[in-house]
Amino acid sequence: MVEGPARDSSAFAETGRPSATGPDVMKQYDLCVIGSGPAGQRAAIQAAKLGKRVCVVEKRHAIGGVAVNTGTIPSKALREAILDVGDRSVACPTMDDFAAVRKTLFANLKRSCSRVIGNEIETIEDHFANNNIDVAHGTGSFSDPKTIRIQTENDESFIKADYTLISVGTYPAQPNGVQFDGRTILSSDDIQEMTAAPHSMIVVGGGVIGTEYASMLQALGVKVTLIEGRQRLLDFVDSEIIEAFQYHVRQNGMTLRLGEKVTKIEVIDAVAGARTTDGTMAEAHLESGKTLRADTLLYCIGRQGATHTLCLENAGLEADKRGRIEVNENFQTATPHIYAAGDVIGFPALASTSYEQGRLAACHMFEQSCESISKLLPYGIYAVPEISMVGWTEGQLTAEGIPYESGIASYKEISRGHLLGAEFGMLKMLIHQESHTVLGVHAIGTGATELIHIGQAAIAFQATVEYFVNAVFNYPTLAECYKVAAMNGLNKLRGV
């Protein structure tokens, strides 16, 4: 089968370009991208813009990867819908209306979500078509280091590629002993299939996905218990921001079980008085001896690299036990002409960084000089409230012995914060004690993921805190936090 003759396989989508090869010649590409999520998309487009022939292999019916189809976009659509309902609960004439809206939320969500996903897919397809990128639907695997087999239900075909990018993403890990049933025990992929909000939920895992869903569902009125093995949530985020986040969600009724390990998860018959629709409940046993029960349990520990179908051994590669592939700083695997990027290489597994990794990988392959700006990667966590950061954390600066001061602005000091009823938020600016350059910005609250890009530009251009002291901001905006934080930091630096 290896190196077998290529056919004009149905696996190839039409891209409007006449095939240069006859039925008996294997198609030859400069780059084969396996997986059409953010990393794959950006690598494909970057390579095409450099004049390279590119084929993207996608095993799903729809392109876009987890980001578009089950992960980023659907979870953000859910989040928007929940925030809308939250606003309404404050102002709606009666609580009955609120209950009605809350009930129809998941039904409406499906509709609005399909529309957004459809738009996203269309945009990506347009980009591929405009850049003459071939798309082959089917499961890609290595026949040999430079030959990719594309398998559909009834057919197979082969292509040759000088370079390959593995951007296959991840799927929820399914540990032994956890019986996902899509009703009582859920993975994050099951959330979008929910038809109504449960009364209560145990969320296992306080990483990005677990924290986002736990806080969103809590905002919808679900009684949430979030269990995390470490002593805090999201350990890559600034500790003051996380302290504020944890305080806020606890104030709003979430139970956090930190430093706790789950030893057993099972489905039990509903106890008397439980508000469950199908007569069952989830029960989680903790190492510490506690037993927790809820209508539903969402298991968010770990995602597994989707590498099991790649036949990596045929390319001289292997994945680790979580299905992940190791790469060097240029995103090259152990086989140098094979690259990997996106969630399949692990942290931070955010769509934004995956796009960038894809771009950098493609530039490296084709010897295109390309600035890497890893120090300026923003992080956005779409929890409720949202969290964002760019640059150094206080922990990193202290560890490196870099002297800094922090300037803090609370949304409650800002007119826009009052107007939005978003007094909870805050923005922290880290400032070098001697040079006064801005080293990092950390924010929590409405609009944090947007706001952070002002700080990102400042850091990119080595701005000092004086820039923000002198700048004029539209009034009223949340951006004024930068000015207030800058003045606060400068006062501390002066000792006043």
Next chain:
Amino acid sequence: MVEGPARDSSAFAETGRPSATGPDVMKQYDLCVIGSGPAGQRAAIQAAKLGKRVCVVEKRHAIGGVAVNTGTIPSKALREAILDVGDRSVACPTMDDFAAVRKTLFANLKRSCSRVIGNEIETIEDHFANNNIDVAHGTGSFSDPKTIRIQTENDESFIKADYTLISVGTYPAQPNGVQFDGRTILSSDDIQEMTAAPHSMIVVGGGVIGTEYASMLQALGVKVTLIEGRQRLLDFVDSEIIEAFQYHVRQNGMTLRLGEKVTKIEVIDAVAGARTTDGTMAEAHLESGKTLRADTLLYCIGRQGATHTLCLENAGLEADKRGRIEVNENFQTATPHIYAAGDVIGFPALASTSYEQGRLAACHMFEQSCESISKLLPYGIYAVPEISMVGWTEGQLTAEGIPYESGIASYKEISRGHLLGAEFGMLKMLIHQESHTVLGVHAIGTGATELIHIGQAAIAFQATVEYFVNAVFNYPTLAECYKVAAMNGLNKLRGV
């Protein structure tokens, strides 16, 4: 009376600082600020931070000026309330609910607005107290160029000041022949007193205030006709942005009457079938011969500088026929130790720029070097949709013969745009054809007033378009518009 003995007048609010002067000595200040709006506040605080003794004279019961009490903040609170209702109309279970919410909007608004205004005033009072700034309630006027008389209902007092800042703001102009009655013929100050949305409204004047209120009320379902004497709205804003705005509001049912002058406005008996509550309607006659009728008419042409009570002649000054005071680039009036800033000096009359003018004036008085950053002033127009800009416009660049290209991003190309259902918005980046530096950014749509500050930082640091091509943005955010616009602009520059 002039130079009469000062008394420990009730006009002075307690600031917690023991008076250094006895009852028979006139209080002596480095700076007297007349009017506690944005310009006055910032000047007072800047001077106090330089160790100066400052007194702020405010004739209203509450400090904060028009920005806090009747203008910026109340209009933005109304806007937020209307946008909330708009969202609800899409998702609320029944239209009856929507009608109910719409009906209670103005009642709820009063409450939420008072809360926001209360917070604002408290914040300003705190700042004044923390900086040992005296506040004197009463009408300030010049006894002589260095003596200010402070008049209350039953009392008067005098202070001496080396410098004075006139920051008295403006009030709605009341032209002859327009009979404001607060019910049928309204000034912008009357909007906050409305108890229900009218069925229809004629708005006279397409400046910032007229455009903001016209678009807001239209978003609430009011049938709006906006009349402007020029051929377009907001003539300082980029013409492509205004074209988009005008198209959008017209699509949503607003009638624009551009290039039309109003010759007569009167209150008439309601015609048969008119939906009016008090049996009257407004009628506007246009120079072109048309007659327009609506429930209500909002007159937004011109505001008058509130200088008539200042006794300017005692300070060697005079106002123009619109009550405005002329200043030089340092905000000095014809009497060099008397400065003026804020709305009272005219365009642009935005809270954000007034703050900056106040700061610059205080720095100049006390010979504090202080960067002026007038080229980087952002403009924010809180219409529906909102508009914002920073840097050069296309018109200015063309007039100066500076070669540029524009890069455009539509919100509908951005995932966040789809998620928000805000596909209408756009962001335009103006790029120098040779150096690739970013010269200006113009945006219309959700979040435009916040988004613009990213471009502002880029312009401040002479960033090139390549910064935005290479930057990683949180996904999904509206900030991604910068990347899309940058790529669009760069492609045009390359001719691809």
